[in-house]
Every structure is written in structure tokens, then in C-alpha cells.
Amino acid sequence: MQKINSPSEMVEMRDLCQAAFARQKVRFLVCAGTGCIAGGSMEVYAELKRLISEKGIDIDVELLFEGQESDAGAAKSGCHGFCQMGPLVRVEPKGTFYTKVKASDVPDIITATLDEDTVVERLLFKNPDGNKAVAEHDVSFYSRQTRIVLAGCGTIEPEDIRNYFAVDGYLALADIFLNHSPEQVIDIVTKSGLRGRGGGGFPAGRKWKAGLDAKATPKYVVCNGDEGDPGAFMDRSVLEGNPQAVLEGMTIAAYSIGARYGVIYVRAEYPLAVVRLLKAIEQAKEYGVLGENIMGTGFDFDIEVFQGAGAFVCGESTALTLSIEGKRGMPRVAPRPRTTEVGLYDKPTLLNNVKTFAYIPDIIRKGADWFKAIGTESSSGTAVFALTGHIANSGLIEVPMGIKLREIIFDIGGGIPKGGKFKAVQTGGPSGGCLPESLLDTPIDYDSLDEAGSIMGSGGMVIMNEKTCMVDVAKYFLQFTEEESCGQCVPCRLGTKQLLEILKDICKGRGKKEDMDLLVELSHSVHGGSVCGLGQTAANPVLTTLRYFKSEYEAHINDKCCPAGVCKDLISFRIDEDKCKGCTLCARACPVSAISGEKKEVHVIDQTLCIQCGICLDKCPNKFSAVECVSPKIIVTPKEKMEVS
């Protein structure tokens, strides 16, 4: 290990690390993101290491900085983003991309790579056109993406800083030490047009300028990794997959505003991100790119990791800083000074999202114009989304701003699986809205989504098929915000509660005709009267579903019918007597023994016992499809048994 003693040594360090990688003839990168680990990628990694060493060849887990070439290297990478197809293995230098790899596939991968110089066909991803994709960029899911923040996720080993050095890591920091004053750095950030990626979209340059102008000291740089939106995991993947980029971005920010301390606020639910960050900080300090006297310049900046304790509202800047101070995370009441003036410990604090910081090193290295050229006039750069729900290719994507929702869903996402039909796309989490098919040509940028009634948010994008009940979705989000409301202001505390109660009534078949108007009126009150963003946007899911899916509300209220077959109180399951073959699968699976009928006898569901769990529907073999979900509810139960025809 070699400590960096001056900014000019960074280039030498990069070359040294690149040379070390070049010594490995092939390199296996096994995805160690949370998704792939859940799928068993660590067993794949262990098997890979075991088999390679068994072969008696020179396996190189540690990088070699001197000496011989090695035959193979193995490393654990961060999240590639295509979590649904995990565990993923990438083989460098060719970039061969294997999906759904099991430990038992490892021998074939090794033989193909090391002995035969071929690929294992069966593990390649099959594109919708039927062609198999050998490398990652051939996969339809990746080919239309523009990866900046995610570029390092999946290609480098997050627990080894030398991987980051090899891809120009910390060269941006070295460059500003050598060539730029704080004002000049802020100027670059301003010109790049970078807007805060936490969801609000506030121009980053302006925020940094306010941080620099603030007079009080000490100043703090805080990274918001409290990714509380359900249905989102972009920040998690960046923190887990490329933590050094976040550290470098924060250090550049600290240099720009004159801060000495930084804090990264990470959600309690992200234990792996915490482990990787702590390791990253330790290594950065060892190499002298963080901590005291960074790169021998005399500039000090230290970063601590703070683990959140589970409160959605702490994503709000003032609540987040109070939480770090050990208090209840209740947003400060406006009018209040900006966090850049009065933030953590009442001192000037620059608070940005994980991704905002992660963009910085690239923007400094490649210039403001490069970033500005990507995306649209008002929203430059790329947007990172967690594409999930009823979508064929689920995972993490990065696309240029301005791309249409339709392209994301159908070209990158591969459309709705199992012959399903698209119904809605939800962005912005509990603060966002649900957009229908007619708005699929809306371009992705802060202003267009706002106009449509949703928000960009920090990047959750959940696709819903025709079997999703939009009233239930509104109820789901209100349940979330009602629970997460900090309770200090009445419009949010009671407003979300009342909205939820009305929605619950509608889903239970107790909705009244006037409820829809009442929901709208109440939504506007909650929006106008709440103290912070949580309350102000809490009604968005209600307003957008009412605006675009009104007929579903009407069906629930007027006909006591849930067209999607979701709301338990409005549905029944029945068995089609012409289709039932009397296989007994459903009857045996029914947890409440509500299904009667012997083998080869038409089965009947006793509606008085049925709890609408839907297990019979899942169990009934596709070739019979005898169980169906009906709405409105069946009241009468036929009693007599019938023979199979």
C-alpha cells in the first residue's frame, strides 16, 4: 500500500492499479448486491474460488502489484441492476454476462472460460427477439441505458478501493486541489445543470453556493441515504456498489463550501450498505484520500456513518439533521432558514442525496458541458430508477432525462409479463402519483411529471397490471403516510387518517356517493395546510387515482364491485362446475377447509367459510382454470354435489 502524498500522485496510482488488473488474464465478477446474495450468489463465489484453486492454477483474489501474470481473478462486485435475473456473473475482459447462475453451473463456466475460450450458452440472457446476448451491453435491458452513476456498480469491487482508483477514482478530487478554487468547482456544478436527485430537483450548484456563502462554522456535508420510499433501492445499490464515488463527491463538496465534517445517513434496513461504507471510509483514509491532510494538501475532511432508526419523515432535511442530533425527527416549521444556513447542530449544512454526490466526480472530470449535453434543457443528465412491479425485466436502470415512460416500460423493461395488460405506472413513492396508459408518452423530467400530477421522486417506478386495484393502491399509500406522519401538524396527522378511513370504507363496500368529492376537498386541505413535504404530497396518490381511474372508484361505490378482484370484501372465489375435474388440489390447500368435494367430484366453495385468501386460484392447474374470482360478492352458496360430466 502506498499513501498518496500529493494530488499529482493520483495518476500514478491509477496506472499502478490498472496494471495490476491487466495481470489477470480473466476476471470473474460475481454480483454481491442484496438481490443476488438472496438468490445464492455467495455460494457461486465460494464454488468459483474452490474450483479454480482445485484446478491448481494461480487464482488471484488479491490484486498483484508486482510479478507474474495470474490466470484468473475472482471478485465480488456491487449490484448490476438486473436483480431479477440474478445471481449474475460477469467475466472480464470480454464482459461475458451470465444470468441465473447456480453453484452447479460454475464448473461449466470455468471450463468454457479457461480451457475452451467459449461461453456457456444456456446461461446467457435471451432477448425478446430470440437472440442470445453474450455481453451486458447486448442485453435489451442494458442497451438503451446511459450509465453514469451506475457505471461502477457491477464492474468494480466495492470493498477494494484500488478498483475505484483503476477507473479514474479520486482523479477529480486531485484535479480540483491542483486546478480549481471552491468558487470554480461550484461554477462547474452550476453550469452542469445538476439538480438534486432526492426528488425535489433543487439546483445543486445554487445549494452549494449558499453553503459557501454561509458565514458560521463549522460547516457540515450530509449525504441523505435515508431511502424511505417503499419500492425504491437506487441509493442502496450505489452505496453498496460504488461507495467510493459517494465519498469522493462529498469530499469535493466539503472542499467547495469549506466543511471539515461529513455524515452519511443510511437507513436501518440497509446493513450491507453500512458495512461497505465503513470499509470504504477506512480504506480511503489509509490511502490518504480522506481524513486528515488529504493528499498532503493540508485539507481535512472526515466522514461518519449514521444509521437511521426507521422513520420515513427523516428523509426531509430538517428532520434528518435532528435525527442525527439524537432527537425525534420532526421537520422544522416554515418559515425557517435553509439547511445551508441552519442545519446540523444549527450550523451551515450542505445536504444532498446519495446519487447527487455520486455524479460529482464524473462532472468534474468530464466537464459541465458533457453532463449538460445529456438529458433535456431543464433537467440535465440521467435519471436512475428502480423499475419494479409487474414488469418483465425488473431492476435498476439509468436513462437520459427526457426519455418517454413508454420506452422505459416496454423497451427496457420488456413490457408486462405473462400476457398481462399495462394499467398504471407509479413514480415518486407515497408522494407521487399513478399515471395511466394515455400518459405513457410523457417525457421523464422534473417538470413534465409534475404537470401530470406525479413527481420524479428519488427514483421508484412501480408498474401495475390490470389486476391491480387503484383504490387499493391509494389506500396502501395512505396507510403508509398515516403511519409515518410525525404527528406534529393537524392537517397531516388527522387528514391522512381521514383520507385513509374513507378509502378503507370504499374498499369494504361502504363507500358513499359523496365520498369522491370529500376525498378531493380533504386532499387539498392536507396539501395546503401541512408543515412539510410528507403531508403536502400525501394526497397525491389519491388525487391521481381519482383523476385517471375514476371509474374504479365508481364501481366500488355504486356497484360494490372491485373490477381488479383485489378488495377482499367485494370479491368471492367460485369454482366453474363445467371446468372442475375434481383433482382435490384446491380442497387440500384451502387453509380453512371451505372447499368440499371428493376426487372426481365437482368441488364447491362454502362462501360462509371462505376467507378470500386466493390459494385455490393459485393451486388450480392452468389447464383447468376452474377457479375464478368474481366481483361483486356471491351471497348464496349452492349446496348439492354434482358428478363430473
Place this chain on the structure above:
Amino acid sequence: MEERLSKVLAPYKGKHNALIPILQEVQAELGYLSDEAMMEIAKTIGLPESQVYGVATFYAQFYFSRRGKNQTKVCTGTACHVKGAARVLDAFERELGITCGTTSEDYEHSLETVACVGSCALAPVVVVNEEVYGQFKSSKISKILENLKE
């Protein structure tokens, strides 16, 4: 217990702003925050007990009663919700015989929901004792519970 507690608390004497890390460490050590532990924490850092409770009860991470040996968390994030998390939760309630948010009488199992574990591409997701299960099907439950007994 007292000994374990004082060991955790020792470095934090008088440190108000470390309250959340303290609560996390104590919970990690004892499994939950007992009345006695809360009193000790208040005394150690020099805050009124009411304030310590005020902060602890604000956050979802903290528990104030003993929990089961095995902890099951059903993710109810948006992606999991649209992919049937509610049915998965129902199934766990039936199989474990406890309602969400409670612990079984023999302290073998606790069941709760979690807002989002960030593995949305694998929805629906269930976390049992730190192990993440993706694309969850209710039919897997009995096998998982059986494995826990071993």
C-alpha cells in the same frame, strides 16, 4: 443483564447526541429496550427518561418488549404490495398462529411487516432472521419454519 448494559453504556457517559446509536447498541445487545435499560440510558447520558422514551418511540426500529427467537419480516413495499404481500402476510399469520406485530407465547416467533427492504426486483420479499427470500410463495412457509427448528 446489568453488566452487559453497563458495558455498552460506558463510552457514552453524558453524550446526549449519541442517543440513537446508544438505543441501537443496547437493543442489539439485549434484543429489546426494557424499562430498566431505558432508565439506565437516561441516567448515563443525563437526559430525562421521558425524553429518552420520546425519541425511542418515535422510530420504528425500537422494541419495548421481548421478541421471539426467530423474527419474520414481511416486506410491504409498493412492489411487494402489488405482487401480493398482503396474502403472504395472511399466510404467515395462519401458519404461525400469531397476528402481525406480536410474538408467540413460547417466544419462538415474532412476526411484523417492514416498509421496504430495498429488494424490490425480487418482490414479494420476506426476511427471516436476516435471510432474504425473494419471489416468495406462501407454499414455502412450512419448509422455512421446519428448517428453523433444526
